[in-house]
Amino acid sequence: MKRAFSKKEWREAGAGYLLLSPTLFVLLLFIIGPIVFAIFLAFHKVQLLGTTTFQFVGIDNFQRMLEDTRAKIALWNTVKYVIIVVPCQTMLALVLAATLNAGLKGQKFFRIVYFLPTLTSSTVLTLIFMWMYNQNGLINHFLKAIGLPTYNWLGDPDIALNAIMVMNIWSTAPFFMVIYLAALQEVPDSLYEAAELDGANALQKFWYVTVPYLRPVTSFVVIMGLIGTFQLFDQSYIFSSGSGGPNNSTLTVVLLIYQYAFKTLGTMGYAAALAFALAIIILVATLLQRKFSKEESLY
Incomplete structure (x- = not known):
């Protein structure tokens, strides 16, 4: 009792x-x-402007996704973005952290330089890269100077999303680099000493000692990367002036949600259904990542 x-x-x-x-x-x-x-x-058809009305439609908003061509394009663009950006930014962050942790001369200076993109506004970074990618921008001026043909980086549907990927990998890797750098301070020196006694070189020590020891940190970095990349919005919006162009090549799920919620009358309910579906996708992706990664350290 x-x-x-x-x-x-x-x-x-x-x-x-x-x-x-x-x-x-x-x-x-x-x-x-x-x-x-x-x-x-x-689960409703919503009209918020003027007289606010809520009409229950059941699962019609979710069924509409199956017939929405732009929703399929946005999902594919987002998935492609996640598949490429998350591994690249994770590997780059780990390599940068390991390099700065190696005791090279001037490492404090390079820590500050590498971290600067994280301190800069995402909007400002996007505008800078748009200037670089412009037909009269820095990249084309450089290509022209060395005798190579210039390119329409922002106007080609096959290149536009890749241009955003490069920018985001460069700007987000330093944040995760700091997390890895803090974790590297905790790796016991005895592990490296034992590896040296076994005849391991620097690359082998990194691959067989550092990488396995940092597995829980890598799991955290990947989860944070998944959540962030699935929510790509501001760079895509600025690059395409909110349209997701050219030819829907930079259209992401969050940008599509914004368009349906605030640019099209009577589709707020459908936008909410898309947001709910995206939340489920992020949850499933996170759970799968946790399932297939070993959370505990090997040591």
Whole structure:
């Protein structure tokens, strides 16, 4: 039989919840509330401008995705972006961190230089790269100077998304580099000493000691990368002026959600359904990554 709470225990519990109430209020108002409301919208046809109306349509919004050609294109662009960017930014971050941790001369200076892209606004970085990719931009001027033909980097549907990928790999890798750099400080020197006694060279020590030891950190970096890349919006929006062009080549799921939510009348419910579907995709991708990666260190 469970013991009844004393008056003192009730007072202590009440005081605890009273102190937590501001945080709980913010959590309910700005996180849980919007999530519940978005799920509600996903099953309705919504008209927010003028007279607000909510018409229950069941799963019609989700069935519409199967027939929406632009939704399929946006999903494919997003998946392709994730598959390429996440491994590249993870490997680049690990290599940069290992290089800075090797005790090279001037490593403090290079740590600052490598981290600068992370401190710069995403919008500013996008505008800089748009200037570089422009037909009269830095890259074409360089190609012209060495006698190579110039290229329309932003206007070619086969290249536009790749241009965004390069920019994001360059700008996000330094953030994950700092995480790897902190983890590298914790690798025991005894592991490297044992590897040296076995005749391992620098590359072998990196591959057989450093990489396995950092597996839990890599799992975290990959999960954060998955969540971030699936939510690509601002770079795609700025590159294409909100259209997802050229020829839908930079259209992502989040950009499509924005277009349906704020650019097309009467499709707010469909946009909420797309957002809900994207959340499920991110959740499944994260769970699969955790399942197929070994979370614990080998040592």
